Amino acid sequence: MEASTAEQDAVVLALERPHPRLLVQYTIRSLAGVFMFPVLWLVHYFKYHTLRYRFGEDGISASWGILFRQEVHLTYKRIQDIHVSRSIVERYLGLGTVEIQTAAGSSRAELTVEGRPEYEAVRDFLYRRMRGHEPLATHSAETEPRDEARELLVALRDELAATRRALESQR
Amino acid sequence: MYSPTKSLVLRLFKVDGAPPEPPRGAHDRVRVLRASPKYFTYSVLALLCAFAVLGGLLVVGCIAALFSSEPWAAAIPSGLLALVLALFSVLFFCARVDYELRYYVLTDKSVRVRHGAWIVDEKTITYSNVQNVRIVQGPLQRMFGISDVRLDTAGGGASVEAQKHGNTGHGVALAGIENAAEVRDEILGHLRRRAGGAGLGDADDERGPRRELSSRALATLREVVDEARALRRAAEERHGGAP
Numbered sequence: 001m002e003a004s005t006a007e008q009d010a011v012v013l014a015l016e017r018p019h020p021r022l023l024v025q026y027t028i029r030s031l032a033g034v035f036m037f038p039v040l041w042l043v044h045y046f047k048y049h050t051l052r053y054r055f056g057e058d059g060i061s062a063s064w065g066i067l068f069r070q071e072v073h074l075t076y077k078r079i080q081d082i083h084v085s086r087s088i089v090e091r092y093l094g095l096g097t098v099e100i101q102t103a104a105g106s107s108r109a110e111l112t113v114e115g116r117p118e119y120e121a122v123r124d125f126l127y128r129r130m131r132g133h134e135p136l137a138t139h140s141a142e143t144e145p146r147d148e149a150r151e152l153l154v155a156l157r158d159e160l161a162a163t164r165r166a167l168e169s170q171r
Numbered sequence: 172m173y174s175p176t177k178s179l180v181l182r183l184f185k186v187d188g189a190p191p192e193p194p195r196g197a198h199d200r201v202r203v204l205r206a207s208p209k210y211f212t213y214s215v216l217a218l219l220c221a222f223a224v225l226g227g228l229l230v231v232g233c234i235a236a237l238f239s240s241e242p243w244a245a246a247i248p249s250g251l252l253a254l255v256l257a258l259f260s261v262l263f264f265c266a267r268v269d270y271e272l273r274y275y276v277l278t279d280k281s282v283r284v285r286h287g288a289w290i291v292d293e294k295t296i297t298y299s300n301v302q303n304v305r306i307v308q309g310p311l312q313r314m315f316g317i318s319d320v321r322l323d324t325a326g327g328g329a330s331v332e333a334q335k336h337g338n339t340g341h342g343v344a345l346a347g348i349e350n351a352a353e354v355r356d357e358i359l360g361h362l363r364r365r366a367g368g369a370g371l372g373d374a375d376d377e378r379g380p381r382r383e384l385s386s387r388a389l390a391t392l393r394e395v396v397d398e399a400r401a402l403r404r405a406a407e408e409r410h411g412g413a414p
Binding site: 005079080081082083084085086087088091092101102103123124127128130131132133148149152153155156159160162163166167170 | 196396
């Protein structure tokens, strides 16, 4: 459970396909449609087989569909909230749904990562990349990143001072 | 009778009922809030109000049927009444479980809310993305001295159905807490410290404006430094050569 951050990241970055149990979940969901079952099941069946996720350095993308193709990309920094929900079916199947909301204004999630047992790792992965997760910057010299421009300017100042001293002592 | 039923249902539903772990990362402060016990009383009262009209009508129907000459007349309203009572007890149980499975985790960077048993629902937001904080209190809630603290993000509009229930957008709701004002102050304190940006995915400008030099400018600067070094050497050599 307490996997290191790097291990967790590696797991999430490698995610690409939903777990096969998602098809079971889709089937049960389609059964709820009673008479519409064959149509719903077919739609879900193709969604399952075409669903692809890609977790990148800056953002995440998902694509699915066979007749109507869909592809969604979003950057981690634009995530507004991370919503993890687990229905009773998902709990029995050991899966979870992570819905990612951006400020795009639709009432439904812009991107949904469903059908993975690693939903908690996905949640933590996204949380770490979300805006506002970083600690507030303290303005101490230790935490400042290396600033090459400043280092060069300091070197320049020292050189000029030494030159001036050298010239002054000649007179 | 309640707790064995509850543990059975939770086991059947595969709900672990444990509080959510706080969001990962270093936190100065983690505080777990629960809904007030009054929240449960409030939910039950709200339920009773919803059932009052229907139940009352059926009770009146039963009494009226007693005076009827037809021997079967009482069967229909009393059967319905039994059904309504059964439904009420199920909903009563749901209200109790809902109350017990509510967790609000506040840290110095984010809020995580988990609730529900049928669908276990968990939302995590950071203060940087919060657009506004609201306290909502209905007349019944005021009677009990509890209120909901809502944190809205820019995450899109809610459905029309959700808006009817006072949920105008995305974000989290800390429902049924007694110390709403104190919690609001704590949250606003965190918000003030993270005031930069519009919460719309702006680059983190919390370090203040920082403009990086282009790599070409840096290269030129390096050349200037080399030039200065050469100038110094030349000056020192002349100094050494011609005292």
